[in-house]
Amino acid sequence: MDLDVFVAAHQAQWARLEVLSKRRRLSGEEADELVLLYQRVTGHLARVQATAPDPALVGRLTTLVARARNAVTGSRSAGWRDAARYFTVSFPAALYRSRRWWVPIAVVSLLAAALIAWWVATHPAVRDSLATPAELRQMTRPGGEYETYYTDRPASSFAAQVWTNNARVAAMCLVFGVFLGLPVLWVLAGNILNLGIGLGLMASAGRLDLFLGLLLPHGLLELTAVFVAAGLGLRLGWTVIDPGPRTRSAALAEEGRAVIGMAIGLAAVLLVSGCLEAFVTPSGLPTWARIGIGSLAEVLFLFYALVLGRRAAAAGEIGDLEAADRGDAQPVAG
Secondary structure (H helix, E strand, O other): OOHHHHHHHHHHHHHHHHHHHHOOOOOHHHHHHHHHHHHHHHHHHHHHHHHOOOHHHHHHHHHHHHHHHHHHHOOOOOOHHHHHHHHHHHHHHHHHHOHHHHHHHHHHHHHHHHHHHHHHHHOHHHHHHHOOHHHHHHHHOOOOHHHHOOOOOOHHHHHHHHHHHHHHHHHHHHHHOOOOOHHHHHHHHHHHHHHHHHHHHHHHOOOHHHHHHHHHHHHHHHHHHHHHHHHHHHHHHHHHHOOOOOOHHHHHHHHHHHHHHHHHHHHHHHHHHHHHHHHHOOOOOOHHHHHHHHHHHHHHHHHHHHHHHHHHHHOOOOOOOOHHHOOOOOOOOO
């Protein structure tokens, strides 16, 4: 294809499309012309890419097609409607769709933590390998590190610190999924190991009831969020291996958008658990009340994910962007 002849032949159409794309209001005839030119120029772009991929011309036509698409479909800015739709439809649907990943991960992880706790609690040699007897006493004694961890800092700054740390762990699980999910298992194993050791050490000191009273008010929701993040990360890693009927790039784009979007929802969940950890866990409320508040938060989250999410998924929601926001597929020459 002679590029100069091609540009000369279609330059007027491109200029006209650019003019129409910039107008705020169009007559009926102009709107029809805009759609027609948009379709033609999309074809021009595909032809240039296939036969004479000049970078400058491809860039110009890509920008023109994108601007025309916004004019044709009606561009819109994100607002409260988008935020409301995300938290009432997209996020719960994504949670429900990924339940076959994060629910088994939660069960296996908690069983592993219980096994580690039993091993630490019943084997003095294991405890001795973790720290010196003096250090172990310092951690587990009344007023020790495990007990004062929740009260030795101002609640507001502690909540921010907890939220930042947990959000970082969740984000690592989500992002690392693209590496076949292997780093996700490493992050998850570290968290489960720390949990099991803490439970085992406090059980060996005869103070497991106190530890659970401090852990459960915030830990139920916090751990669930981490399990969800790990499940999503592993699902993304599996998509790399087996994209199903979709092309690998399309599958990764779809699942990747859902995963990145999930980071926002999980950050909100972890904000709630961080507030529970900072304000409820160390509060003067009776143990049953603190655990009750944490259990209520967990039940509400599971209802949100498994009941509301099921309804959203049944309506066809997959947790991806709305169709109008996903962008057109790459044009291909016929």
